[in-house]
Structures are given as C-alpha cells and as structure tokens.
Amino acid sequence: MTTKASGRELRPNRKGWFRPYIAGTWQLYAMMLIPIIYIICFKYKPMLGIVMAFKKYTPFGGRSMWEMDWVGFQWFQEAFNDSLFWKSLANTLILNLGDLILGFPFPIFLAIFLNELRSNKIRKATQLSLYLPNFLSWVIIAGITSQIFATSGLINNVVRALGGEAVPFLNQTGWWRFVYWFMGIWQSAGYSLIIYLAALMSNDPSLSEAAYIDGATRMQRIWHVTVPQIMPTISTLLIMQVGKVVSISFDRPFMMRNALVTDAAQVISTFVYDKGLKGGRFDYAAAVGLFQSVVGIILILIANKASKKMGQEGII
Numbered sequence: 001m002t003t004k005a006s007g008r009e010l011r012p013n014r015k016g017w018f019r020p021y022i023a024g025t026w027q028l029y030a031m032m033l034i035p036i037i038y039i040i041c042f043k044y045k046p047m048l049g050i051v052m053a054f055k056k057y058t059p060f061g062g063r064s065m066w067e068m069d070w071v072g073f074q075w076f077q078e079a080f081n082d083s084l085f086w087k088s089l090a091n092t093l094i095l096n097l098g099d100l101i102l103g104f105p106f107p108i109f110l111a112i113f114l115n116e117l118r119s120n121k122i123r124k125a126t127q128l129s130l131y132l133p134n135f136l137s138w139v140i141i142a143g144i145t146s147q148i149f150a151t152s153g154l155i156n157n158v159v160r161a162l163g164g165e166a167v168p169f170l171n172q173t174g175w176w177r178f179v180y181w182f183m184g185i186w187q188s189a190g191y192s193l194i195i196y197l198a199a200l201m202s203n204d205p206s207l208s209e210a211a212y213i214d215g216a217t218r219m220q221r222i223w224h225v226t227v228p229q230i231m232p233t234i235s236t237l238l239i240m241q242v243g244k245v246v247s248i249s250f251d252r253p254f255m256m257r258n259a260l261v262t263d264a265a266q267v268i269s270t271f272v273y274d275k276g277l278k279g280g281r282f283d284y285a286a287a288v289g290l291f292q293s294v295v296g297i298i299l300i301l302i303a304n305k306a307s308k309k310m311g312q313e314g315i316i
Helices: 018-054 075-081 083-103 106-114 120-135 138-149 154-159 173-199 205-213 218-242 251-257 259-263 268-277 282-309
Strands: 003-005 007-008
Touching: 003 259, 018 075, 018 282, 075 173, 075 282, 083 106, 083 173, 083 218, 083 259, 083 268, 106 251, 120 173, 120 282, 138 154, 138 173, 138 251, 173 218, 173 251, 205 218, 218 282, 251 268, 268 282
Parallel strands: none
Antiparallel strands: 003 007
16 A cells, blocks of 8 residues: 655655655644544543542532542432333333334335436425425424324314314324324434435446346345345444434423323433433433443444344444
C-alpha cells in the first residue's frame, strides 16, 4: 500500500516516512479535531456521571458528586424489588418487539416495491409523502392521533355514520398498542426507506438481467437477487434495532398515553421520569438508565454474533 504526499510515493515500512506524510495530510487531521473534541466533551465526558448510580446523590448540599457517599448496588436492588419496574420493563419489551416485528420489515417491502416501479413521478411522490412525517414531533403526532382515533375522532365518526359502534382505539390496551405501532410505522418508515433505497441503488443490475434471461419471474428475482444484495444493510439495521429492545424513547409513549391505558403505556422511560426525575431521585434514575444501557450492549453483541453465524459481516 502506498501513500502520495508532497509529490513523492511513500511506503509505510520505509524509514522516515511519517514526517513527510504528516506534512502532506495535516489539514485532514486538523479537520478531525473538531468532531473528536465534540465527541469527547459531549459523549464521553458525560459518562463520568455513571458513578451517580452508585452514590447517594443530591444536587443540594454544596458537595460535588465525587464527595458523596457510596451506596454500591442499593438503587439497583430497589429497582429490581419494585413491581412497577418489572411492569414497565414488560411494557417496554412488548412495545419494542411490536415495533421490531411490524415496523422493521415494512420499509424493506416498501423500498423493494418502489424500486420495481417504472414511474419516477410516483416513486418520488411516494418517497416525499412517507419521509415528511419524520420531521414531525411526537407532540404533533399525538394530536393527529387524537383527531383520528379518539372516540369522537374521524374514524369513529365514519363508523357511526355507517351505523356501527365506536371503537375504543385509545381507551383499551389492545387497541392502544395497535395505534402506537401504526403511528410509529407511519412516522419512521420514511427514514428507513431512504437507507434501503440507497442500498438498492448500489445493486448490480446485470445480476437481475441474467436471472431474467434464465427465466426467473419478478418475485424470484426479488427474492434471490435483490434481497441478498441488500442483506448487509438489513442485518446492520436489525442489529441496531435489537439493541434498543429494552430502551425506549420518552416522548412517544408519554405523549400518546392517557389515564385509561396507563397499565400498557407505563414504560421504562416514563418510569424513570415519574419515579426518578419528578421525585428528585437522580441517583435512582441513573441506576435504571445504566441497567438499560448494559442490557442494550449485551443484546447488540448477541445479535452481532448471531448475524456472523448466519454469514453476515455484523457491525463489530
């Protein structure tokens, strides 16, 4: 492997190559300083706050976090002995597994469908309409959900006009979860769609043409030619999604929940907010958050190992 710097060809194993190499590429390393400093200051330095999960922390009293008393695994034991914690964890798993099973394949099917379309106008219009919800906050989406699925909402007004009875979309646990998953797919499918379409753009069209000449149908070409070529992208996104199974965003369940479905809508993030942050128990909230992070890392490693076992590259 050779590197060109200052008009000369340099070999890594050649003596004295480092100084002229830096002289020719120092601008690139200088540009790297900005993101490196950002990552250190805003990503790695905040990790020092993890020790809060093992201390009796209070923001009052005039003492720094490092001067406060160690309590070991007391907050973890308290969380594991709390039935509400396990209920919140179960709800988190149910909602995230539903997103994984229902929401993950949807943009893949959609990307393949759009890739097979011959009309560029229809393809671009579909992409735009599906990507726009990604820019909406969950505050707005929760308002749209209420207008459509509430007892006095659009769908139930149509049902009543047809002589039927109102469906309790937002008042019963099963229906509420369906609405939660449906709105999640609607909001996030466009973003994943862009990734899969970009992967499809890099596919080798000659393979599909060769399969067509050999007599393969369109479905056979999709299944045996198109899908295997984007499988690395699918496996990478799947691994990242599996790592998020025990962690869940705060704004989505918080904005979509109501008093009638609290048993289903109480998840880890809202549990931390209700019991940890609102009660001023930042140490307890840090312990629960650390538990989520550790389990998430373990799941990513397991999913990555399974991906390699199935012949994919994985992410590590």
